[in-house]
Amino acid sequence: MLEYHEKYADIGELDHARDIIRWGSDYLLKLFIPPNATSDPIFQNVAHLSLQVGGAKNDTEGGDNDTICWQRPEDMSYVRPVSSCDMAASDLAGEVVAGLSAASLVFKDEKDYAIRLTTAAETLFELAIKEDPTKQGTYTAVDECGGDARAFYNSTSFKDDLVWGGTWLFFATGNPSYLEYASRNFSLALQEERTSERGLFYWNNKLLGSAVLLARLLYFRDLGYPYKDSFASSANMTESVLCSYLSDQSFNRTQGGLILLKPDSWSPLQYAATASFLSKLYSDYLNLLHRTGGVCRDRAFSIDYILGDNPMKMSYMVGFGGQYLLQVHHRSASIPWDGQKYLCSEGNRWLHSKDPNPNVLLGAMVGGPDKFDHFIDERDKPWFTEPSIASNAGLKCLQELYCVLHLYTYYSSANFIIIQCEME
Template structure:
């Protein structure tokens, strides 16, 4: 071989090595974890719930770190002869929906149970417990008798027609409450609230066992109510508040809540006394048989996400951990997580998978897709943490990391989709109280008066674009259920990647400058003329 040929071959080899090296470098860079302050993100995700508080903040022993919030809806329940003050309002509106309050509480408690060390190390457990106590105290008020639960406060159409902050809703909005009882059952809400209170009892078991016992007793009564008196909650709501039933319709029925409630009563009973929850576990197994099938398939459904309407998917994960030797639960869990990650036909799946945006967001739906992805991320973390299969362990873990990082800023817009986190976050979330107008107009003032720290907005579009406009409630509304799974997933991210929460001494956090005259309570009666305005979600 002559010298020129040897040089050419050598050059070719060098070029190939360089190409491979560059490819590996690019691959490693593209798959590397982008660092965010996960401690701060977790902290702010919990802080968001303080903005949603209804009731008397000023006299409560549960503090608020948002000084722009005040007492609100102090007449709730008076018309019914009860005290139904407290709790959380649902979203950018000012209604208290039992179905989302229950769902959110169970998921927040779940995250605190799974990642207790992360909450304690970050100093956020006390703040999460504050919010769990706030909402559970409200549940106790809503449950004055064993077979009675007040499932909603506020009428949807009236509330959505009035673009006003929470502090003045009692002046303008119909705050009628809706009751579930033996003649008007709502199994989803009864079971969902039972799960929420049972899960919360585990969170409080070591620090306040008396309160934990109280929550567990209410949970047991609500479980019996929901199990014995079967009925679809939205059928009851629709008779009093048709628009509310339309917003929160039980599409999946109540079989999923029967399983979800049974699982959490089992876990809470076992947490108090080992061996005492066996009856509830037996119920969970029995009711699991009623979980629906995927359309035109012979396997349990897997093409959706754990959400306020359908808690089937979390049941897969929890049952697979309670009884890991039962292949049915494991296969259901992995078929669901595979659909969110790689698709394929394992466990008799049909080979399809969820759609992704070009930037990597797993987009289930146009409305609120971030909540679905972040909640699935939480369950993917929980499942992967206990896997020995290294391929699947990495698959589900890496999916979860990618989805949470996308939300925090690792996306084509380099934008955070958590309000008040990062440098480029939404400025116009669809939220009445943060906007704080005093003329019932969504565009006046042009800028929000307050920063809604920690709120997760709804969704990017299919090309990773985002419409930061207050009137776009599909992409830019916030809600208590949106942050529920995200909060637990952020605790898991903090446990692995770290971060530093803002010191408590630095609160309140900076807000937009305003004067007392800017706020609704001063001018509400002056500016309200009793006329209706266009409907705002």
């Protein structure tokens, strides 16, 4: 939205995209309660940050929860507890700061709303970085905060999230103290990065995203000393990582050509899509600078594999192509809308059904194939057929980048891209 908002306007999707971002921003605002913000004694002198609604634990012996109940969200009646954190959840705080800050730039024409977003982001960030360093940590390290999420989204670091939040907060406010924090702590975050995480940009590692943003500052804003050298190292790191995606020496690939950025995990498509997105964005920066070529010139990759150019001839985006999966692991998509409410105990009939989903989850990307390019289109095999917000984020950014720029060479059908953009 920030880089290509004029193109969104050209295709009539600007207001729609803003509505989506506003919905998410309002949600993030509700998650954060600053100290003394209410008369409730629970919140006196203490900041609270809600993590999630619902979870995998039973509220009572034999009770239902979000992982064992195959039920439409509209039919949910079981108790869904709220998990709450304090400022020791440094990674969670950094992510919320980044989201609020980026959104404030989208809504800079709505001054009151933008100020509300940046005020919350600044308050949360200051609380997070002033927390006792011995108490700073990951949200999943605290049982009452992220204990229930540990088995699903276990966080392994937090400095990268605070750098990510500080970088976006600088873009939103222009306050150099936030940039100073981000640039000073970037190298510390690099030291915290796991070897197996290098080259990844996803929910558990924001370093590469921050590096791209810092390189953007180097290229398009002359901030001078002391930032120039640190920004240059960020740019060098960015080019090194992005070029490594194209090297046969850095990452393994499936026989069909899919890069395996995290070979021991399922859902390989999400990492490939996000890598494509960052590569496309950074290459646009270089094009604006008339810097073509470089250490990995004449090399390129596309997202054709995701859209059907793979050994299975299967499109992993629902609704696109001549053959796409029909049994997405998604409760609402799999249960018919027939005016009846179904209990959790009745849900397994659709989970294990071999029939196609009655509701098409148009545009969703699923986890994808295994490292042998093999894919099974069965609803009860989530490692193949489950979509998620996290896994679709990179694809949606990449898809919008290509379609708003009218770059059709990476797709088999230009008409589809136009239609998809209008729907999005």
